[in-house]
Amino acid sequence: MSTKSPSELEADETAQNRAQWEQFSFDVDSLGLIKVTNESHENSEAHQYTVSIDDVTEELMACTCPHHVHRNAYCKHMAAVETATDDGTLEAFPSEDKDDAEPEDCDCDGLGGLPCWPCVRVGRKELPN
Numbered sequence: 001m002s003t004k005s006p007s008e009l010e011a012d013e014t015a016q017n018r019a020q021w022e023q024f025s026f027d028v029d030s031l032g033l034i035k036v037t038n039e040s041h042e043n044s045e046a047h048q049y050t051v052s053i054d055d056v057t058e059e060l061m062a063c064t065c066p067h068h069v070h071r072n073a074y075c076k077h078m079a080a081v082e083t084a085t086d087d088g089t090l091e092a093f094p095s096e097d098k099d100d101a102e103p104e105d106c107d108c109d110g111l112g113g114l115p116c117w118p119c120v121r122v123g124r125k126e127l128p129n
């Protein structure tokens with residue numbers, strides 16, 4: 001059984017709608033910690049909160065804004081992060097050695113599209129299932 005009351009569902013929707021027109025910028029602090037700045041406020045520094053994401057389940061965990069802290073609400077920051085991670089504009093878990101430092105012993109070119117083991121090992125590529 002879902003435990004959400006109609007008014008809670010409505011609050012979710014409101015958060016999502018607002019996230020669409022408010023301008024948020026994101027900054028990945030460390031893995032799974034997203035700094036969310038509301039650029040539509042004049043004093044955007046004062047409207048900066050951190051949304052955390054579980055690094056295992058990749059579920060949204062919490063936000064530091066009063067809305068979430070005091071009411072445990074699904075706030076617009078979480079909605080914004082969720083939207084951005086869903087559509088790929090935000091990577092909550094960027095791989096450490098980003099942009100593909102190719103391993104020295106990379107052999108991908110010889111494998112007809114399959115990743116080579118060195119690349120798989122460093123997390124640069126994934127083995128197809």
Ligand SMILES: [Zn+2]
Pocket residue numbers: 049063064065066067068075076077078
């Ligand atoms: Zn929030």
Ligand SMILES: [Zn+2]
Pocket residue numbers: 105106107108109115116117118119
């Ligand atoms: Zn390779």
